[in-house]
Amino acid sequence: MSASDANLDHELHSHGDTHGHGSTKSYLVGFLLSVALTAIPFWLVMSGITPANWTAAIVIVCAVVQIIVHTICFLHVTTSAEGGWTLLSYAFTAVILFITIAGSLWIMYHLNTNMMPGMMTGEVSTTP
Amino acid sequence: MATTYDQASQEAALSETFHLVEDEHGHGHGSPTLLGFWIYMMSDALIFAALFATYGVLSTSFAGGPVPQDVFDLRLVALNTAFLLVSSITYGFGMLAMERGQKGTVQLWLLVTALLGIAFVGVELYEFNHFAHEGAVPQRSGYWSGVWTLVGTHGLHVSVGILWIGIMMVQVAQRGLIEANKRRLMCLGMFWHLLDVVWIGVFTYVYLLGMIR
Numbered sequence: 368m369s370a371s372d373a374n375l376d377h378e379l380h381s382h383g384d385t386h387g388h389g390s391t392k393s394y395l396v397g398f399l400l401s402v403a404l405t406a407i408p409f410w411l412v413m414s415g416i417t418p419a420n421w422t423a424a425i426v427i428v429c430a431v432v433q434i435i436v437h438t439i440c441f442l443h444v445t446t447s448a449e450g451g452w453t454l455l456s457y458a459f460t461a462v463i464l465f466i467t468i469a470g471s472l473w474i475m476y477h478l479n480t481n482m483m484p485g486m487m488t489g490e491v492s493t494t495p
Numbered sequence: 496m497a498t499t500y501d502q503a504s505q506e507a508a509l510s511e512t513f514h515l516v517e518d519e520h521g522h523g524h525g526s527p528t529l530l531g532f533w534i535y536m537m538s539d540a541l542i543f544a545a546l547f548a549t550y551g552v553l554s555t556s557f558a559g560g561p562v563p564q565d566v567f568d569l570r571l572v573a574l575n576t577a578f579l580l581v582s583s584i585t586y587g588f589g590m591l592a593m594e595r596g597q598k599g600t601v602q603l604w605l606l607v608t609a610l611l612g613i614a615f616v617g618v619e620l621y622e623f624n625h626f627a628h629e630g631a632v633p634q635r636s637g638y639w640s641g642v643w644t645l646v647g648t649h650g651l652h653v654s655v656g657i658l659w660i661g662i663m664m665v666q667v668a669q670r671g672l673i674e675a676n677k678r679r680l681m682c683l684g685m686f687w688h689l690l691d692v693v694w695i696g697v698f699t700y701v702y703l704l705g706m707i708r
Contacts, residue, residue: 389590390591391591394584394591397584398580398584402580405576405580409576412569412706412707419707423704427704430696430699430700434696437688437691437692437695438692441583441691442688442689442692449530452530452533453533456533456534456537457537459537460537463541463544464541464544467548468544468548471548471549471551472551472552
């Protein structure tokens with residue numbers, strides 16, 4: 368965790384509230400970060416000034432960072448909220464989410480490539 | 496005997512500390528409802544995990560039908576993203592007003608949030624209508640089944656959220672900012688913010704990555 372993150376974290380808890388409803392500042396910080404993290408990927412894709420691979424990588428990174436920003440600034444998930452249970456269940460959900468999505472893509476990609484070529488395009492086989 | 500008893504009670508007191516911390520929240524919402532609702536939302540997130548996985552697996556199954564570049568309009572998606580993002584912060588302002596006990600301000604922010612939500616659903620319905628007009632209907636290909644199910648489920652959640660905001664406005668108008676209503680508003684807030692988080696996944700995966708494929 369960098370120094371600026373630590374400062375932000377301190378801001379969020381500065382009123383000594385374990386539930387963390389945030390403050391005007393935390394909502395504004397979250398909002399401004401989100402605007403930037405939304406504008407950058409939309410601008411890159413709509414203008415097409417970067418190579419597709421780079422654009423895809425930046426878009427994905429922005430989304431991940433924005434999800435973390437929302438989690439901290441809007442959902443107020445912290446180590447102290449609800450005795451840490453919100454964070455624990457959130458982390459657990461993130462793991463399951465990752466396994467479900469990445470696992471499905473991985474397995475189905477290999478199943479697709481291992482399919483018989485004729486079946487991929489829906490052609491009828493000409494061999495008797 | 497007395498020392499053993501003391502030790503036992505001290506140990507009991509120490510082990511109690513973990514639970515006592517939970518009771519010291521002070522705001523009067525140490526209710527288990529918030530954590531329970533949070534866990535419900537995590538299970539809701541898993542529904543979206545399944546839908547994202549389905550969409551991902553079907554993301555190249557066009558079956559000769561329309562491709563994303565033919566149909567998607569990123570300007571509309573950007574507008575919708577803005578609606579939802581702004582609605583997140585307006586709800587946040589509502590929560591801050593709730594903490595200060597300003598009933599009228601809470602109602603105002605709830606109304607603004609609901610209107611932004613309605614704008615979001617409105618644009619999405621327009622977009623779906625456009626999809627259908629271009630022949631990008633769910634039964635056209637696996638890809639469009641995936642899009643309609645994923646984006647549609649999110650839109651349905653937002654619609655339910657708008658309905659819930661309406662119900663809470665009536666509740667707050669009738670009974671004011673009582674503890675029960677504060678708890679409900681906090682649950683609604685979590686729900687609303689989580690929908691925004693899911694939308695980040697939708698606009699990134701479906702729309703932005705769909706356009707540069």
